[in-house]
Amino acid sequence: MSVLSISNLHVDVAGKQVLKGFDLTMSSGEVHVIMGPNGSGKSTLAHALAGHPGYQVREGSVRIDGVELLDLSPTERARHGLFLALQHPMEVPGVRPLDMLAAAGASREDLMGRMREEARRVELRPEVLERFLNVDLSGGERKRAEMVQLSILRPKFAMLDEIDSGLDVDALGAVARRLREATEEWECGVLAITHFRRLLHELTPTMIHVVSAGRVVATGGPELAERLERDGYEPFRVESR
Amino acid sequence: MTTFTDSAQLHLDALASADARRGAWDAFATLGLPTTADEVWRYAPLGEFDLESFTLVSSRATPTLSPLAQALGERAGLVVRLVDGYLSSVEGDLAGVGVDSVESGWSGNYDSDAFSLLNCALAPATVVVRVAENVSVAAPIVIVHTVTSGAVFPQVRISLGRSSRASVVDYVDGGRDALVVPLSEYELAENSSLELSTYQRLDTSAWHFARSTAYLGRDARLRQSVISIGGHYNRSRNDAEFLAPGGENELRTTFLGSQDQVHDFRTRQFHHAGRTRSTLLSKGAVADHSRSVYTGLIEIDKGAKRTDARQTNHNLLLSPHAHADSVPNLEIRENDVMCAHASSVGPLDELQRWYLESRGVARDDAERLMIQGFFYEMLATLPGDLADVVERDLGEVLGQVRIVTP
16 A cells, blocks of 8 residues: 655746645545646646656655655656656657566566557557557557556556547547556556546546646545536636735 | 888789779879868868878788678578678579679769779779569678778679569678778669668778769669768768659668767769659767768759659767768759758757656666667668667667767
8 A cells, every 4th residue: 555645846837836835645546636727737747746857846745655756866756656647648769668668677578468468458559569659659549558558567656647638538438447447456546637527437536636726726526526517617716826 | 111002003903904993093193082171071080091001902811700790691591791892702592693793894983082983993893793683582682891901992783683672781890990992883773672781880990981872773662771880980972863763762871970980971862864752861879079970962853853852860969079960952953843851960859768767767778778769760671680680789889889968
């Protein structure tokens, strides 16, 4: 059983304060969903946690089981169990998924076989595994391919940035199903960032957090999503501090 | 001490076709060595170059094959071996393929290129690999050059008959403190198809001045890769000329520069005829204090309608002291054509590296993967087995390169 705790996180992007005291705590096997309007800081959270060079952490703490991630390199954060699935998974020409996963510490034993099995589970054409990372893949294929990475690397916590953007219903279903199974198979904690409720039909959240102006302004169960659906984000809006 | 000129005169006296060769020699003597004042040589460290310090090899050496040459040969259907430009052996047998060593002539070509003129005067012979009409060669042909020392002038011609197909790998190594001046011509008859890869692994003390010209007949297809690792100064000029409509040429040139190497690549895509297509991709990486220049010319004759010619050049800087230049040129005398060129110079992409790191890949490993990846697509013309050998070797070379992120 692991715990991810984010407390009082302040992050700047290009000199502008985006996250202003973000707090969230979650445990293994749970599904937490972060919802909020554009510009509220959802994606900033994901990128800052994964150590993206364009995001400056000003203050705060992010720990997995007490280990401070913010003191670690992006590589070490990943090796402590944090995985980020990007909204637009990056093309890395010339680098094959298998070589990347082996370099990331995955066991080489029957690695391609295991990758093929994971590809099958998310209905990804196996040929895609032979191609360079994300090169010439459709939006849906990229996200399915990241699910293959996730399943091989088996992180303690997976963050999914705008997981449903650009996905058709089938792809979204495949991705959400795989995540749900991950929460059972190795008690993966899932932190999903989304605009839409559609994802929640496939993946039942433990908690929903509404973000506005760089921090969590409301937390609740699945019923919160219904309220958002009905009333929009306006009732949750807070003035920037 | 024997000078280059003395050894060249002795060599010329001993050759059968001395008259034609003396024509090339005289043309060279009139032209003289280039200087960096000459635009096409402005990036070459010619100030350090002392032609007279090299002498022509007078005795036939029998060096052992390097492990890499051996590995390539084992995966070939036919191995043509040259030592210091002399045909030394032909091993294997492929139906429809002939290999001869013929007396070199000089037809007045290359009259403004000093090093090619020297080759025409001094090449021991022309090694000709000929593929008969309508033959689809079953296995790769590997040409292995071993260079021992001194001044070496290999001359090779690959000639494909109508509607034939072949895959050839041209490999060179050795050459400590040597001057290596290869001259190659590729003749592709109507509807023939050649996949050709040159892998240059000379010692980093060698001076290498290579030139190749492909002549494409109607509907002929040439896919060519030139991969250069070695040489103190490595000059590689690769031309393709479309003599008739319908031909296709895909050329990839690539290099890895380290220490104080200079890689000087030149290409010329010359469209005399219409409905022809050429695609040029030049990619290189420079580390340490190395430098590179890529100069590409697309030339399209009047009347060569519906020509499609493209040029792309990407350079990777692996050290703040390394430098890469890119010089595209277009000479287009016809309106009904499609032409494009693009180039870039820069360090490894920081965000791609971060993406790999965020999966748990260590920074050093991420950089290695990306640099290897930068080169992988350049190996596309190598047949499967041989590609594995070259890929492994390239991986080892890349593993030794120092990467300094700015």
